[in-house]
Amino acid sequence: MSVDSSRPGVGDVIFTAFKPIAKMAAITLGGAVLSEATRANAGILINLLLPMLIFSAVTTSFDASNIKSVVALVVTGVLYMFMGLAFGFLVRWLTPVPKTWKWGVLITGACSNVGDLPIAFVLTIAKSAPFSGEQDSTRGIAYASIFMVVQTLAMFSLGGAQLLKRDFRPVEESPDPEKAAATSSKLKSTVTAIANRTRKTVGLVSRRAGGRRQPPASPAVMLTCAAGGTARTGTSHSSEEGYKTSANNTPNDGNSIVEADRDRDVISPASISAHSIGSRTGPAAKETSAIARPNCIKRVWSGYIVPVFAPPSLSLIVGLIVANIPPLKALFVKTDKFDMPSAPDDKPPLDFIMEICTFGGSAVPVIGMLLLGANLSRMSIKNLPRGFWKSTVMMSVLKLVVSPIVGMLWTKMVMNRTGLIDPEEKMLQFILILCAGVPTATLQVYLTNIYATEGSVETSALSAMLLAQYSTMLLTLTILVSYTLSNAL
Template sequence: MLSISTLIWVACRPLIRLVFCVSCGIIVTKKDMFPLVAARSVSQIIMNIGYPCLMFSKIIPAFTSDNLRALGPLVLVAVIYILLGTLLGFVVKQLCWVPHRFRYGILMAGAFSNVGDLPTAVALAVTSAAPFNGTDDQNLAVAYIAAFILVFIIGLFPLGGHRMIIWDFTGPDVEWTETKAQSHQKHRRSPFALRWRKPGFKASDTNTTPADTEKQAEEKSVEDIPFGLESSSKADPCDKVDSIPRNDLSKPESTILPIEPSPCATSINSLEQIQSQQSPRPRIPIPPSVINAIKSFFTPPSIAILVAFPIAVIPKLKALFVPVAGSSIPSAPDGQPPLAFLIDATSYVGNAAVPMALICLGSSLARLTIPKRGEWRKLPLGAIGLLAAGKLVLMPVIGVLMCQGLTKAGVIPKEDKVLRFVCIFCSCLPTATTQVFLTQVYSGTGSAEHISVFLIPQYILMFLTMTTLTAYTLHLLS
């Protein structure tokens, strides 16, 4: 059993390294030494080269046929966290007013957390000391985090999570005062508000006029139409054809001469048979959404993870990359497996991915717009505070209780301390900065003003809650 002072130090040490890298990114950005174009280029290098190499070099040595069963609990916990985050965003949207250009983005902010650089950086530091087993558990921790990254990528792109940002920027914008007023009216009409009203209260006591009520109803009906269905909800001019009386439809004059009926019906049948053979069969068009979903599976991180897992669990393939006991595959002249140089190369490149990702995170935080003194009244302070508290205070509590319950139920092996640590720690992650990049792309103006004010409190609160959760998790595992 580790002492309290030891637990606090072990929990703080990885965050010190994290703060150092993030601070470097903030400083070089504030000094104009790391422009936006360079930051985006480095981010592309990290996502398309750094992280694939890191996952490939860690998954193959770490995974075996014995711990392959850990994939089930990892995927289950990752999916539950996304669903709980989506529910959290929905509850925040119902209880507080949210900007019109962030009405669906808040669902994405609750669902998708930063499962890449933050847990990887902390797990590499924590698993290097007791009660873990050093390098072996470091590789295993990164391999387990790869499952969270895979679920993140699949949920964000193939399953269409990124489309929530597209829905935010569909249609005209609505002023914050009007959005706030509509939210207040909606809350007053909710069952929770009606329950606490006085018995003598009547709906006519509100200051809204019938014209205002009709206008709000129209705006609500338009707002509630899902993306992609606006055009189908409008009346089609072709539908009016049925309303035309049939006796007014005059028969058009044909310019084709009438054909005399042929005495031989077999010639007509043979002609129709030839035409049916020559006419090509109509092809069933594949929806573009299906094509885009399939393409999104073939991103470099997804390919690296999907390729590394089969190699790791098939002994003959694994023996080509890392030493395997009882393998008969001849070794290279240096005594290493024939393809061990690929593990060395990918490990060399992958080691730079985490610190560079943290520097890019600091650069992104440095570019977030901090509201000025007179702009605070325009901000959804209730939604900002509730989302930050939900993701970094409530979610860790739920994560600890859920993972402990799954451990007692036998879903998560009690002896696999790395698996338990990763599953619990991933419950205390702020919103992914990927949403900032996607918002800048889909907004059309390159701005991400709404997501910025939601991220700043989360990343400030993160250092306190992460330290507390890490110390408590180590106490559970020791």
């Protein structure tokens, strides 16, 4: 019986699959140890380094011949998000979830880490069989970038962040008639007792002083006297005093910027970086309550248009445009479809831009893992409902066991029944399967930190979910990658 020498053995596959996990775990641990030093890196990652990585990878990897891969990636990304949303509903219906976190659990299921983890895997896995090294590595980064942009647009342009915000809206409880009647009766008897006691006290003082008896005071004056206050006529002065008091007592601490963000109708990727790693520092906002809600046009512009032109999304759009127009692509990379005069160093005229983007983008996986470790190290778990462990176990099983199985079946079906996936495109198949088996994205941590207070039930529930999933991931991803490399490709 002949053995296919081109396919690695089981031991080689397990070793190859475990290597990137060990690398990611080591860097994540470093981020946990140096969490304070990584506080400002989220903004740099989202707005500078990640767009560089996306542009360089997309421009190099795509052209008119394989643009159908983008369709497969977008459709699959949307499918995975709806599947995660269904997982969130199942967990909410079947297990005990905090009442103030019923929308957050849906985002936990729908929002996955389709950026840092796949890119970190690709940079190591692409060097081994059945992949072809540098070319497949660049393609894998481009494929993962499309997944990431699809999720970003869904979160910020299609209402994902607003769905999460529903957990933090004030809930007005409907009054109970019996309790209201009992409270009113008790209050009435208390007022009567205080008024009678005050009347007796005033009469006794008047008799002892020998002075003329004053006419009985009104109940409102009696209550004021009994409380140690003085009666005032009119309301303008008291209202002014109350206004001054409330203005002087306005909290002027580091949480003011967080309060301002809670009042926003729209959250954008730019505002997320200001709250990275649980950061709650910023200039005092004395007029927080005076923030005006944006009108309809401003809301549409900020909520739907601006996220499309956020740096990661814009870099993907520009990269796809450049990649599919041969004269433009020839300015950045060498291509057989257009003859572009070379620069003095025998490279395309704008090759230096690609070198800058490649150099800056290479830092994305490392910084992403550092931020992941910093986030996990700052989490605390308390005040959770009894039996919440069932929710964490169920979500971990659904996202890390059931979802990868669905991903493998979906990838095979799309490859066999449509022309969107080339059977020889191993890296595309690998990314489609891998992104089905990753845990919840740390993006939800940034969003939750904007609305929730530190140590709240919502942050504790999210912390428990993430810690359970990222701990289980060490085993499940090793099994998933090993099986994919040996059987599914």
